[in-house]
Amino acid sequence: MKQRILAEAERLFWRYGIRSVTMEDIAKQLGISKKTIYQHFTDKEQILSEVIQDKFGRDHKAMACVAVEAENPVAEIMHVLAMIQKNADQVSPNLLIDMKRHYPQAFALFKQYKEGEVLRSILENIQKGIEQGLYRSDLNPGILARLRVEQIELAFNNDIFPSNQYTMQQIQYELMHHFIRGMLTEQGFTIYNQYVNQYNHEVH
Template sequence: MKEKILTEAEGLFWKYGVKSITMDDIARQLGISKKTIYQHFEDKEDIVFQVVKDKLDRDEEEFQCQFRGAGNPVEEILRVSELLRQHAVTVNPSMVLDVQRHYPKAWAVFLKHKEQYILTSIQDNLRRGVQEGLYRPDIDIEVMARLRIESVQLGFDERVFPGSRANVLAVQEQLLHHFIRGLLTEKGFSVYNQYNLNTL
């Protein structure tokens, strides 16, 4: 039952945002009482925490699969961006902002994941790209890795990019290609242009 509650809650959060969904909504969606939910979770924040943690764990597994399947750092970053594009279709942009503003425990898990996994993965990609002559040798790896992370998050912020959810993909596509083109050497551009992928 605990896993079923988490699955339904996650679906509601992604579709409608976190703040607008109540414990009553989750119970109604499952056809159970709130008492049953409280047998497994202390409160809504506990559910949000577990949903975010589980989602990040699944994302990490998916990203590792993309890393293993890529032939070079350029392909890797495009493959990961395609995965992000697939995820973005189902995301309510307000979810991340809701978690950031109202659920500190879940947000702390997200920040830890961001620093310890996402940032490290991007830095590794940038180092290998420089070593293989695909990325410019003069890039500041720390600065560019943080720029990429923040630009993805910024692309979901409706205060910065107001509009419909459909526009999220277009914004992320612009941010990705602006970012990666700024990294590439002539050799890197040659590799980049070989990939006719529908990436972010």
Template structure:
């Protein structure tokens, strides 16, 4: 078993403390002073590891995102068919997002704030782009797998890119509507229905 270095342990303590504060008070109301106090360290120690609150938020989201995609890739790899792989992606992603409380709540809160203010902040855009690239890559690989196994018709590279984008955008739009109307329990049911509709059009 790998022994964690002192710096790694302290970094994790800072992120864990910040995570608790973000969940309790929100991103905007939590200060660097609050985070340092929660970690039991001075501000100078905190700034040694993170230059700003935004950098801490980035670290929390990226760490949780790495775990999320590891779980998705594992579930997708175990599913036997392309259709099952697509369902595994959707179900695992949603369940992990609900379990990763800070990531899910942060995304939900940012959606609501962006709608209220009619704007999207720089962090949200940067995170979303990186997240979307990863997920689009997984969706594309599932479509390619379906072509190889004969489940789906043959498509060109450009068509695969387009389908990955359309599937991901449709999924995002559906989630957004359900988040706005506070109907999270209906997401999986409707996402599975979306999968059935979209895959029925590309089956061989």
């Protein structure tokens, strides 16, 4: 039952934001009583914290698989973008805003993951790309990795990207493509263009 509660809470939080989802909403969707939820969790923040830990654990495994299976660092970034794009329309722009303002424990977990696993995987990707001649050798990997990590949070900033003007898919697509294009060598561009053409062919 605990895993069912976490799975439904994740779906609702990601879709509608955190503040607008009540314990009653979660119970109603599962066809159980609020009392049943309180047998497993003390409050909504505990549910949120466990949802985030589960979600980040799954994301980390998925990214690790991509890093191992991708033919090269450009392919790795394109696969990660495809994963983000696939789930972007299921993510409310309020998700991170709610977390930052009202759920400090959960936001601390997000920051820890962002500045740990995510930063490390981006840094490794950039270093591999430079070594393989796909990214420019004059890059500063540390600065660029931090830039990309901050873009993740930036995409949720409603003051910069109002949700009535841009979808999360559009924002993530533009930010990621802008980021990777700035790093590529001519050899890297050849590979990148192949993936873009392949993606456009599959979409159309």
